Amino acid sequence: MLSPETEKKIEALWDLVSSAGLAASPYVVLDQIACLIFLKHLHELDLQRSAAGTVAVSQVRVSDKAKPTTPTISLWKKTLQQEDIGVFLVDVAYPWLRKLEQRLSNEKIFGTALRLNGLMGDAYFQLDMTKNQAIQQLVQSVDELFPCPGFDHDGPQSSGEVFAKLFEQASQNSTLGQIATPPHIARFMVSLLDPAAGEKIIDPAVGTGTLLVNALGYMREGKTPSDRSLAGRSDSLTGIDLNHAQVRISWIYLLLQGIESPLCIQGNSLNMQNNASITNKILQDKYDFVLSDVPFGGRIQQVENSDANGDANIQHIELQYLSQALSLLRPNGRTALIVPQSLLTVEDTAHIRTRRTLLIGHQLEAVVLLPEEVFAPHIGIKAAILVVRKHPAQQPASARSNPELKTTTVWFYEVENDGVSDESGTTGVASPENDLLDAWMHFKLRNADLQSWEATKGRYYQAVSLQPNTKWFNPQVTHRTATQTKQWQVPVRIWLEQAEWSNAPDGVLGSHDAAGRVRSEYIEEMASRLYVADRLDKTLLAHNCIEAHGWSLELTRYKPLEKPNLLGEKSVLELINELEALERNILQHLIDLRKNLGGDR
Structure with missing residues (x-):
């Protein structure tokens, strides 16, 4: 937990950046700070290597020329000694960073350490060089706030926590809205998946790396040192993003958690090429979990998927990410994705086909609707979290008439109070009472025992107490009677009862038995009649099921009316x-x- 003094220093650092106008975008500032942190990390790494009698990173040359016999001063120390730090960073430090991977590739003694994967190849100093005094203060603040970056992750006040606080400051002072997935939402998503140390997780739109870092923290929570090491293996957490600067930020963020060589790659996770690139190898692998805050609102064109008329298949980008997430999962693997609520409601062909495939071929475990305040004040898009389990035997998308649904009921939870956000989008100390905790408890209980959940779904769960450094997704909880309905489950398919139907050879009369269960013989006969010429025969299904509403997952269609309390x-x-x-x-x-x-x- 950060001390109040450290938090004030971080706030002062961001005030300096904002007031001096060092960069036009908070992402640029975070990228530049990440590069400076990396220089400081290399300085600390060299001190350790020199003490161990091994070659320091600062001594490695591009060519095979003889190395100096005496240690050279680190670039970080040289940076601190400069009168005009900006000029030194532009002319010396950043060019050295851009060639660092080439240097390391010539030195087998480094092994897989500092596996950069081209991340520093386009690192350039982008702050306003005319603000020399502000740049000097920025570098000095980085030196003070990050004393041992990457080596203090088990300490009481780690560099990773400081970096996370910078994200918070950037979001609060940005006109772009949230710079990273809000930490409490990230922790909630991870807790829904419940990953264990050693399981493989990928974020195909990694951004600043917040989801992967929270997954790592979850897997390490309360673990022994050996289990913590297993959770921090570089091959257990993978991130891909189109934006080179954001991948650098996420790489540094994971490095600060003690992962020696994070696997974060710049690339297009939606476009697999026929080559031996590391991005393709990652996309061809299978993962236990896919965790992502997917991009909203864009469209992409895939000419290779043209239809019979030759028209390119243009789809909303969130649909493509959902499809890719399922493709990346191993059988029975699970994904938690933040998506726009429009994905649940839009009635064009692509959205309907996506929802139908999701419900027929996979198990949709949860739809958690988030309040607008989570992404306020600059982004007014309503979002939802989808939790999906990939079924081992996937259903072909064209199999409309197949009666076997992998998802039989969909569980909805409407979050109105997330415990920390207000209408302006600012966040404070987590409240002991919030809907996310209640949603997590009911999700866990429902997945463990549906009957037990049915008996207790009228409860509202809340934390007994919540200390500032407590992970809220696993607190001590109590409960009270819920004063309003926040959760409900909706059947995907309900066969209407046909009392006159009979199966003449067996003498069966009525589509449903005495207990109200639909007969398998009836389903078998009606399966081929459910869709005629690709159109649903609505006379066969009840009006209050999801399939009868064109596979819509819109909230207002299914939310039950509440009786006066x-x-x-x-x-x-x-x-x-x-x-x-x-x-x-x-x-x-x-x-x-x-x-x-x-x-x-």
Whole structure:
């Protein structure tokens, strides 16, 4: 946990960046700070290697020329000694960083350490060089706030926590909205998946790396040193992103967690090429979990998927990420994705086909609807979290008539209070009572035992207490009676009862048995009739199931109407009647007063 003094220093650092106008974008500032942290990390690494009698990174040359016999001063120390730091970073430090991977590739003694994968190849100093005093203060602040970056992750005040606080400051002071996935949402998503140390996780739109870092923290929580080491293996966490600067940020963020050589790659996770690139190798692998805050709103064109008319298949980018997430999973693997709520409701062909494939071929475990405040104030898009398990035997997308649904019911939870966000999008200390905790508890109980969940779904769970450094997704909990409905489950397919139907050879009468269960013989006969010419025969299904609504997952279609709750001994309707009587009494007194004053009417 960061001390109040450290938090003030971080706030002062971001105030300096903002007031001096060092860069136009917070992403540029974070990228530049990440590069400076990396220089400081190399300085600390050299101190360790020199103490061990091994070659320091600063001594490695591009060519095979003889290396100096005496240690050279690190670039970080040289940077701190400069009067014009900006010029030195442009002319010396950043060019050295761009060639670092080439240097390391000539030195087999480094093995897989500092596996950069081209991340520093386009690292350039991008801050305003005319603000020399501000740049000097920035470098000095980095030196002070990150004393041993990458080597202090087990300490009481780690460099990773400081870096995370910088994200928070950047989001609060940005006109672009959230710079990274809000940490409490990231922790919630990870807790829904419940990954164990050693399991493989990929984020195909890694951004600043917040989801992977929270996954690592979850897997390490309460673990022994050996298990913590297993959770921090570089091959267990993988990130891909199109944006080179953001991949650098996520790589440094994971490095600060003690991962010696994070696997974060710049590349297009939606476009696999026929070559031996590391991106292709990653995309051809299979993972236990896919965890991602997918990009919203864009469209991509894939000419290779043209239809019979030759028209290119243009799809919303979030649909492509959902499809790719399922492709990356091993059988029975699971994904948690933040998607726009439009993915659940839009009724064009691509969205309907995606939802149908999802429900027929996989198990949709949860739809968690998030409030707008999570991404406020600059992004007014409603989002949802989808949790999906990949079924071992995938259903062909064209198999409309197949009666076997991998998802039989969909569980919805509507989050109204996430415990930390307000209407302006600012975040504070987590509240002991919030809907995310209640959603997590019900999700866990429902997956463990559906009958037990049915008996307890009227409860609202809340934390007994929440210390500032407690991971809220695993606190001590208590419960009270829920005052409003926040969760509900909706069947995907409900066969309408046909009392006159009979199976003549077996003498079976009625589509449903005495207990109300649909007969397998009826399903077998009606499966081929459910869709005629690719159109649903709605006379066969109940109107309140998802398939009858064109596979829509829209909230308003299924949210149950709430009955008035009792307040004390009187119902809400009784209280309304009392208010009406009071109003009539007041109006009568006003009429009498007017008469007494000699007024008409």
